Amino acid sequence: MSFILALDQGTTSSRALVFDHQGRVHAVAQQEFAQHFPQPGWVEHDPMEIWATQSGVLHEAMAKARIGAADIAAIGIANQRETTVLWDRVTGKPLANAIVWQDRRTAPLCDALRAAGHAANIAAKTGLVIDAYFSGTKLKWLLDTVPGARLRAARGELAFGTIDTWLVWNMTGGTRHVTDPSNASRTMLYDIRAGAWDDDLLALLDIPRSVLPQVTPSSGVCGEMVLDASRVPIAGMAGDQQAALFGQACHSPGLAKNTYGTGCFLLLNTGDRAVTSHNKLLTTVAWQRAGRTDYALEGSVFIAGAVVQWLRDGLQLIRTAPEVEALAASVQDNGGVYLVPAFAGLGAPHWDAYARGAIFGLTRGASAGHIARAALESIAFQTAEVLAAMQKDAGMTLKELRVDGGAAANNLLMQFQADLLGVPVVRPKVLETTALGAGYLAGLAVGYWKDASDVAANWHVDRRFEPAMSREHAAELQGRWSKAVERTKGWA
Numbered sequence: 001m002s003f004i005l006a007l008d009q010g011t012t013s014s015r016a017l018v019f020d021h022q023g024r025v026h027a028v029a030q031q032e033f034a035q036h037f038p039q040p041g042w043v044e045h046d047p048m049e050i051w052a053t054q055s056g057v058l059h060e061a062m063a064k065a066r067i068g069a070a071d072i073a074a075i076g077i078a079n080q081r082e083t084t085v086l087w088d089r090v091t092g093k094p095l096a097n098a099i100v101w102q103d104r105r106t107a108p109l110c111d112a113l114r115a116a117g118h119a120a121n122i123a124a125k126t127g128l129v130i131d132a133y134f135s136g137t138k139l140k141w142l143l144d145t146v147p148g149a150r151l152r153a154a155r156g157e158l159a160f161g162t163i164d165t166w167l168v169w170n171m172t173g174g175t176r177h178v179t180d181p182s183n184a185s186r187t188m189l190y191d192i193r194a195g196a197w198d199d200d201l202l203a204l205l206d207i208p209r210s211v212l213p214q215v216t217p218s219s220g221v222c223g224e225m226v227l228d229a230s231r232v233p234i235a236g237m238a239g240d241q242q243a244a245l246f247g248q249a250c251h252s253p254g255l256a257k258n259t260y261g262t263g264c265f266l267l268l269n270t271g272d273r274a275v276t277s278h279n280k281l282l283t284t285v286a287w288q289r290a291g292r293t294d295y296a297l298e299g300s301v302f303i304a305g306a307v308v309q310w311l312r313d314g315l316q317l318i319r320t321a322p323e324v325e326a327l328a329a330s331v332q333d334n335g336g337v338y339l340v341p342a343f344a345g346l347g348a349p350h351w352d353a354y355a356r357g358a359i360f361g362l363t364r365g366a367s368a369g370h371i372a373r374a375a376l377e378s379i380a381f382q383t384a385e386v387l388a389a390m391q392k393d394a395g396m397t398l399k400e401l402r403v404d405g406g407a408a409a410n411n412l413l414m415q416f417q418a419d420l421l422g423v424p425v426v427r428p429k430v431l432e433t434t435a436l437g438a439g440y441l442a443g444l445a446v447g448y449w450k451d452a453s454d455v456a457a458n459w460h461v462d463r464r465f466e467p468a469m470s471r472e473h474a475a476e477l478q479g480r481w482s483k484a485v486e487r488t489k490g491w492a
């Protein structure tokens, strides 16, 4: 019996999971690592600590599963996206801390690019909006700021990578400098349709080609890791959200998943069509495998499960996050109360950095229950807005929404989500969809699984929430929500 080892390198922790052929979890190991905030708006990770924790949990998971390297058919990697590392090709030492995706230090540079009229060209090539979120401006910042970096890059001494690239470099003893198209598509340097680094964008940001990794398929052997004197193929690589889309078996156009974590990440598979958004969504590579590239539309909501944390920590209405369900169920409906959690502005499809949170429709009858209910409903309303924008962009109608993430455990929320959308919301048994997706991409590459339908057969429903609300009522509620959202805009 052999297994697949999946590495899930996230923003706050490194994890490793051992899966079997049925996609069942045999072992999990997890280690948190330090978050560095050197200045307001800056977020950094120590790349050496990322590698140390990732390597540590890899061995720990194998020990827990009581397996050796010879029992592992392949390794797959899912990673926090956009986070940027620059290192010395000879010593393997980073020149500086990694600049994390949340880091806003390059916002002024992005404003300048926008003011200079580059938005349309960048969107057309990369599928992205100009934002400090993506790797390109972070890499430029490192090259411009670290003493001697530009000169050394020109001499070919430096390597750039997102976290997938950094891990594979270390796993292969510095012999492989590679990334996959799903990660490359988050750099703002990669033409997603041509499938290549783009010379105009490299020139615009003054990035020398010599620092860039080679782009290899998301599913395919891209290197080997020597473990206990065995060579184990590294055969799968994808950004965490794209990996989750694959792990949810959203393999064909029209299938979508939503991850309900701190925020929400929605991805809709659009097949081999890179759909241009007219509704402020991102177009991204889903994965490249078996000689073909698939694309997705992506929309993110900044505050989702975090609104429940706010009820717990800010308002102290509940002691634990799961308690919100009983509190919300203590009332029949929202009683006309709407809570817009624009605590950090609004993401897709509004993109208003100046919006702020508000509660509307309060009367003497409003209770803690109504506020809890309004908080949960806000997660579903925001998701519905993004999905509406996606369906408009893609010209597709959703058949069902597959869900994962911490807040997907909330049955009241999931039922309300199905009611609002008018399509079934489906929660799978294995919620480790990110790691599973990376594992599947790896296993498919080495023939551990035959084809996509083989892995899709492992996807089992835990619970299916059927829409039960009339479409008129759903539209009325969504209309009230829209009115509330409009009133929060431009506040700060």
Ligand code: ADP
Binding pocket: 260, 261, 262, 263, 304, 305, 306, 307, 308, 309, 321, 322, 323, 324, 325, 405, 406, 407, 408, 409, 410
């Ligand atoms: P992340 O990966 O972003 O840290 P997780 O997927 O671990 O997020 O989910 C954690 C989030 O889910 C928290 O914001 C928490 O408030 C929320 N959450 C957890 N359990 C529930 C629940 N039963 N109902 C609603 N929200 C929940």
